Amino acid sequence: MSFVDKDLLSIQEARILMEEAREARDTMLTFSQERLDSVVDALAAAAAEMADGLAALSAEETGYGRQQDKAIKNRFICSTLPKRLRSMKCVGILHEDTVEKTMDIGVPVGVLVSLTPAYSPVSTAIYQVLTAVKSGNPIVIASHERASKVTARLIDRLAEAGRECGLPEGAISCLKTVTKSGVLELIRHPAAAMVINTGVSELHREGAESGKPYIYGGTGNSPVFIERTADVRQAVQDIIASRTFDHGVVAAAEQYVVADGLIAEEVRAEMIRNGAYFMNEEEEKKLVNFLCPEKGKADMEVMGKSAMQLAHQAGFDIPDSARVLVSQQKYISDQNPFATEFLCPVLAYYIESDWLHACEKCMDLLVKSHGHTLVIHSGDEEVIRQFALKKPVGRVLVNTPATLGSMGATTNLFPAMTLGSITAGAGITADNVSPMNFIYLRKAGYGVRGAGEFLRTPGEALVREDDQDVKDLLKQILETLSRGLD
Known part of the structure; x- marks a missing residue:
């Protein structure tokens, strides 16, 4: 053989x-x-x-x-x-x-x-x-x-x-x-x-x-902020639809939900109505042990599965209506397994007292997500602009699902499947490629000025050699000045 x-x-x-x-x-x-x-x-x-x-x-x-x-x-x-x-x-x-x-x-x-x-x-x-x-x-x-x-x-x-x-x-x-x-x-x-x-x-x-x-x-694992002026019902529908699309394998999909404290309970209730299952501590441990056999590194063999498949294989039961698994978090750290990119329908849920604190949280989360994509749901144009202007991120999506918005389906961004990550110091562009x-x-430029005016040495006469009329006038002026001095 x-x-x-x-x-x-x-x-x-x-x-x-x-x-x-x-x-x-x-x-x-x-x-x-x-x-x-x-x-x-x-x-x-x-x-x-x-x-x-x-x-x-x-x-x-x-x-x-x-x-x-x-x-x-x-x-x-x-x-x-x-x-x-x-x-x-x-x-x-x-x-x-x-x-x-x-x-x-x-x-x-x-x-x-x-x-x-x-x-x-x-x-x-x-x-x-x-x-x-x-x-x-x-x-x-x-x-x-x-x-x-x-x-x-x-x-x-x-x-x-x-x-x-x-x-x-x-x-x-x-x-x-x-x-x-x-x-x-x-x-x-x-x-x-x-x-x-x-x-x-x-x-x-x-x-x-x-x-x-x-x-x-x-890599993506994008943060999404739901600000107090947002249409909460629409925002949650967008997030759940985006995170569950193709079982969460699109890099730009939301992974971290940051809710304004003023509307946090409304957001949570709306998420549950749309198929979010908030795990208890024991279930979270089982899921993490299943998704991350190596500390800090997700098991690629179990990505791209439905919430039902993930829960079943991790060893706990969820309702048939559940579409996405959610862990409520308080802090961000390198040791937090939910800081790992999960290409599956899993969300981490944070609550912040106002948009300024949410802004700081999103900045921290963008470090974890390598500055790929940030989403904001808000009706306040000034808050939206603050997020767009100041966040170290390749693309900011406003009032749209990240998965579809990032690829140009629900936005007018260029329709693309490669989204640059220069904000993470990777590659040469942050564009939708x-x-x-x-x-x-290739630049082409026609000559519009002569070379002579750039080639004179300091103190050289500013008169062209062929400009006889000007020469004669200067000669007369010099002769007049000379006679006056005598």
């Missing part, structure tokens, strides 16, 4: 994919924006045909999340993203100022290497491919090993659809023999122009140290 070295196979495959992508880049540089747009529309249509089937396959292969919600994410990206992309221009002349005589020209950065997560593998890969092609870049996808089959099926179809529209071989591809060694070969390959890591935390250090421009869609993150601007 022969032995097959999977790492070597993965490394060799990675090298081939990167060389093909490098060749594809040369061809794609000749494509106009109009031609790229037509390819994007064809790719989106091909992905839309597979959206529901791939959602089922994704849930089955990874064991994470809820099939119906994954289908919603897939369809959202296939329909909403292309509409938003059509109005954008990424390559060619983006702006021309005929008065100042300057031009901005969009240029693709080159081969993109994208690391996609196990939690949202399909929607993330569709989004990455569409935005890469829109901006004229080839892309090589490195899926999480746990989602390699569903990702390969998607990328094979998109590559085929791309070729039918004239995209060169290698413009869209994915690593099928997925190992860490192969992924590192992609990241470090000389052809790689940029690395995009959507929440694959175990490869964050390698991506950051690759020497390439690096975009990191990091768009095709504009995958280009650079």
